[in-house]
Amino acid sequence: MRNALVIVDVQNDFCEGGNLPVTGGLAVAAQVARHVRQSRSEYDLVVATRDYHENPGDHFAPQPDFVESWPRHCVVGTPGAALCTPISNLVDEDLIQSVVDKGRSTAAYSGFEALDPEGCPLLDVLRDARIESVDVCGLATDYCVRATVLDARKNGFEVRVLTDLCAAVNEESGRRALQEMKAAGCQLTTDSAR
Numbered sequence: 001m002r003n004a005l006v007i008v009d010v011q012n013d014f015c016e017g018g019n020l021p022v023t024g025g026l027a028v029a030a031q032v033a034r035h036v037r038q039s040r041s042e043y044d045l046v047v048a049t050r051d052y053h054e055n056p057g058d059h060f061a062p063q064p065d066f067v068e069s070w071p072r073h074c075v076v077g078t079p080g081a082a083l084c085t086p087i088s089n090l091v092d093e094d095l096i097q098s099v100v101d102k103g104r105s106t107a108a109y110s111g112f113e114a115l116d117p118e119g120c121p122l123l124d125v126l127r128d129a130r131i132e133s134v135d136v137c138g139l140a141t142d143y144c145v146r147a148t149v150l151d152a153r154k155n156g157f158e159v160r161v162l163t164d165l166c167a168a169v170n171e172e173s174g175r176r177a178l179q180e181m182k183a184a185g186c187q188l189t190t191d192s193a194r
């Protein structure tokens, strides 16, 4: 079975020091990069998604509720929108073959809303590579990882969630999201247990 790794939104703004930091984000960036280097022979394709906002309406709010509205983050052209250095190094070394962007003018939690530089949606990128199963990791467990994983299941992919290569905005909603992914037929596993 052809297998892809989808790395969700491992960007500076979602890490410690960024505009919408997720606790453990920097550690996830380093561990995901190590995983890609160690497991490169297992993947036929490695894709990274980016949250990439210009004017996403009420996704940004001056007084965000951190559920449906957020501080400004991942604004196109700012350092916060860039992939974390350990991840951008993988792009430079061609260990990540595709970067897909979402959310220019709307909220977009799922990587399946993202397009590659040629305007090709993630689903087509995966289908063109004849991918049947995906491993998913990144930020944040309870938002963009959750949405990406559930859409991957809806589109018929087998899904493994690498839970130790994810971090949540909120611990409790992170736990709930993992249960939801499991109920949707995903395998929850750790990088070390695979």
Ligand code: VGL
Pocket (backbone or CB within 6 Å): 009, 014, 051, 070, 109, 139, 140, 141, 142, 143, 144, 145
């Ligand atoms: C995300 C909150 C707002 C994410 C994106 O990448 O999980 N979370 N926008």
